[in-house]
Amino acid sequence: MASEDVRFRERAPHPLLGGAVQSYSSYEERHTVSTEEHRLLPEANIDLVFHCGDARIxxxxxxxxxxxxxFVIGVRDEPARMVSRGLARVLGVRFHPWSALSLLEREADLRGTCTTVGAGLRALSERVGPLLEQGACDAALRLVEGWLLARQRVARPPAGPVAAAGLELRASHGGARVGALAGQLGLSVRQLERQFKRAAGLSPKALARLIRFSRATERLERDPEASLTALAFELGYADQAHFIREFRAFTGMSPGSYAGEVRSLSPRGEGARGARDVNRGEDTRG
Known part of the structure; x- marks a missing residue:
């Protein structure tokens, strides 16, 4: 196996942050090969990440x-490659894309893989970093949540229709029609798209594509033997060719190839992590 002592915890946010924050997570992993390579796939979320360890992107x-x-992992439509070694500790805050801007405004660019942050988050990181180095993730999380609550008190919440549209897209696994959503919310399609893009940095249709793609990777990681034709139908793609085309656009590989990588990892008990991690024994430092 590539790593041992893997510890992952996911926690619910403070009730006052529930409209903006999906979850908190803490992650600790000790890599036992010289390097381990990770493929960071596009997701329908925005993540604020505090990191302690030797990793390169x-x-x-x-x-x-x-x-x-x-750093912030923002909205993106292509995978990214990361290489890590030794002990890594991570504390993450996962935001709904339509609400992240209200809390992170002027603190982060919400598009891209590893975007720089503003002075407020850098100052917070100087307090969080030593706690992560000590393994005090709970104390680190209290600091981060306190900072978010302070931001929440002065933040401008996203427009009601934007949040309603985003939640409906999630509930429908990306299947809700934008035209129908706009009608339900008393807006024209153009009005909804303009408001949504201003708040989330992407259109409702682009978010729907990401939600559907994320569900596809989850299904393939859970069952790499799944029929691609049946999966395309289940996920709401027009046909298998549409499914393959969309999957390749986000990953650079076909869903069949992705499932094959999941199968190759399954005998080592790593199938749930899927094709996101590829072990390397050589030095890949750039």
Whole structure:
């Protein structure tokens, strides 16, 4: 196996943050090979990440650069490659994309894989980092949640129709029609798209694509033997060709190839992590 002592916890946010924050997570992993490679797939969320450890992420120029102690994984439509070694500790805050801007405004660019953050988050990271190094994740989370609650008190919430549309897209697994949603909310399609893009950084249709894609990866990780034809129908794609085309656009590979990577990891008990992690024994530092 590539790593041992893997510890993952997911927790619900404070009730006052429930409209913006989906969950908190803490993650600790000790890699036992010289490096481990991770494929970060596009997701229908925005993540604020505090990181402690030796990890590097690939930029658009193909070079690996050290991960900063705090960064945002924003809305994106392509995978990213990350390489880590040794002990890694991560504390994450997962936001609904339509509500992240209200809490992170002027603190982060919400598009991209590893975006820089503002002075407020950098100052917070200077307090959170030492706690992560000590393994005091609960104390670190209390600091982060306190910062978010302070932001919440002065934040401008997203427009009601935007949140309602986002929640309906999630509930329908990306299947809700934008035209029908707009009509239910008393808006034209153009009005809904404009409000949604202003709040979330992407259109309702783009979010629906990401939600459907995320569900596809979850299903393939749970059952890599699933029929692609049946899965395409279940997930609301027009046909198998549409499913393959969309999946390839987000990952650079077909769903069949992704399922094959999941199967190759399953005998080692790592199937649930799917094709997101690829073990490497060589030094890949850039």
């Amino acid at each position: 690939e930029g658009r120029d193909g070079r690996l650069r050290p991960l900063p102690p705090v």
